[in-house]
Amino acid sequence: MDFGLSDEQKQIREEVRRFAENEIEPVAKEYDVEEKYPHEIMDKAAEMGLLGAHIPLDYGGAGYSNLESAIITEELFAVDPGIGLCITSAAFGADAIMEFGTDDQKERFLTPVAEGEAIMGAAISEPDTGSDVSSVSTSAEKDGDEWVINGNKMWITNGSVGDYYVVLCQTDPDADGRYNGFSQIVVESDRDGFESEKITGKLGIRASDTAELILDDVRVPEDNLIGTRGMGFLQQMQFFDETRTAVAAQGVGIAKGASEAALDYAQEREQFDRPISEFQAIQHKLAEMHTQTEAARNLTYKAAWNVDQGEDITKLASMAKEFASQVAVDVADEAVQIHGGAGYVNDFPVERFYRDAKITQIYEGTTEIQKNIIARELLGKGF
Numbered sequence: 001m002d003f004g005l006s007d008e009q010k011q012i013r014e015e016v017r018r019f020a021e022n023e024i025e026p027v028a029k030e031y032d033v034e035e036k037y038p039h040e041i042m043d044k045a046a047e048m049g050l051l052g053a054h055i056p057l058d059y060g061g062a063g064y065s066n067l068e069s070a071i072i073t074e075e076l077f078a079v080d081p082g083i084g085l086c087i088t089s090a091a092f093g094a095d096a097i098m099e100f101g102t103d104d105q106k107e108r109f110l111t112p113v114a115e116g117e118a119i120m121g122a123a124i125s126e127p128d129t130g131s132d133v134s135s136v137s138t139s140a141e142k143d144g145d146e147w148v149i150n151g152n153k154m155w156i157t158n159g160s161v162g163d164y165y166v167v168l169c170q171t172d173p174d175a176d177g178r179y180n181g182f183s184q185i186v187v188e189s190d191r192d193g194f195e196s197e198k199i200t201g202k203l204g205i206r207a208s209d210t211a212e213l214i215l216d217d218v219r220v221p222e223d224n225l226i227g228t229r230g231m232g233f234l235q236q237m238q239f240f241d242e243t244r245t246a247v248a249a250q251g252v253g254i255a256k257g258a259s260e261a262a263l264d265y266a267q268e269r270e271q272f273d274r275p276i277s278e279f280q281a282i283q284h285k286l287a288e289m290h291t292q293t294e295a296a297r298n299l300t301y302k303a304a305w306n307v308d309q310g311e312d313i314t315k316l317a318s319m320a321k322e323f324a325s326q327v328a329v330d331v332a333d334e335a336v337q338i339h340g341g342a343g344y345v346n347d348f349p350v351e352r353f354y355r356d357a358k359i360t361q362i363y364e365g366t367t368e369i370q371k372n373i374i375a376r377e378l379l380g381k382g383f
């Protein structure tokens, strides 16, 4: 299936898949079991231009489109979602700087990530703030020419390995309107008062770093504020079309990896003197898994392509995320079933796909929130 991809896009797909098979596959189990961040692989990914793949060429990035980023994400996640997330999230939060940042901010924060010298993150969620982003309570108060930031951020990807974070703060608590009064501010991890605590024991994506950030009177220069003061929430909402499409691509990758592994295994494993692929029950599972994966890919590519055309695709992005994440969970489940007992231990990648798939239904807005958005758009209700 090439969805009308250009020769260059097909080549990106092949190169990334080769990189993932050569560099990631042999060590994926080790990083998962040990819950360790793959610094060595990140260096190699940087050489391939995979960190900050969508950062513009002017700032040292590869300048890939959303469709190309989706292809890269799909191939990495088809081999290992945990390490795939480390690579694709190294520039998490960069969109805000790309869209609203000054030239100085772009040079300071985007170029080091694109060159593999820094890792960043986006810090929105808090212990008491998840689906309802408008209840963010981390505060940033102006003191002279600095912002003084206090609060806790929860579940932050790259939280204990990152160099800086785009932090959603409340800067104007008395502002009119529920969604005004928030601003996005870059906070460097080497500032006094910044601490992070790594969260271990995750169900899946265990190579990916997740942490709580503790911000205690952290002072940053006033020019770390991104865009217009008070518009941070609305700026943030603007990127969900891109980030939700990216999570949809993660789901497609997991479904692809799991369905390919199941197809291989079904032809190797023999019971009742024949490969299990000769049983119609298994054939139907394989047919359904590959059909679902293809459908999720088409919806995801359509969303990514539309983001690239500058379309406002709130409903389509939520549909792609909701559908592809469900497909990832369902296909990984069937892949384990086709492996029987062998699928229940970590000698085969399907055990990892099964655990890793679940996160795609949780982060960047849960499945329930995506359905709320789709229904709201269908009914013509504003948020």
Ligand SMILES: Cc1cc2nc3c(=O)[nH]c(=O)nc-3n(C[C@H](O)[C@H](O)[C@H](O)COP(=O)(O)OP(=O)(O)OC[C@H]3O[C@@H](n4cnc5c(N)ncnc54)[C@H](O)[C@@H]3O)c2cc1C
Pocket (backbone or CB within 6 Å): 092, 121, 122, 123, 124, 125, 129, 130, 131, 132, 154, 155, 156, 157, 158, 202, 210, 359, 362, 363, 364, 365, 366, 367, 368, 369, 372
């Ligand atoms: C591994 C991992 C990495 C993450 N990385 C980041 C990151 O880098 N940056 C960041 O800011 N956050 C990150 N998150 C946080 C993630 O975005 C939140 O967990 C997610 O938005 C859900 O919020 P919550 O966990 O507080 O759940 P809650 O909002 O408490 O939801 C609990 C349940 O209630 C449901 N629910 C809530 N509201 C409604 C409603 N209105 N209608 C119907 N159902 C509803 C939810 O769907 C869910 O089923 C990460 C989380 C994980 C687990």
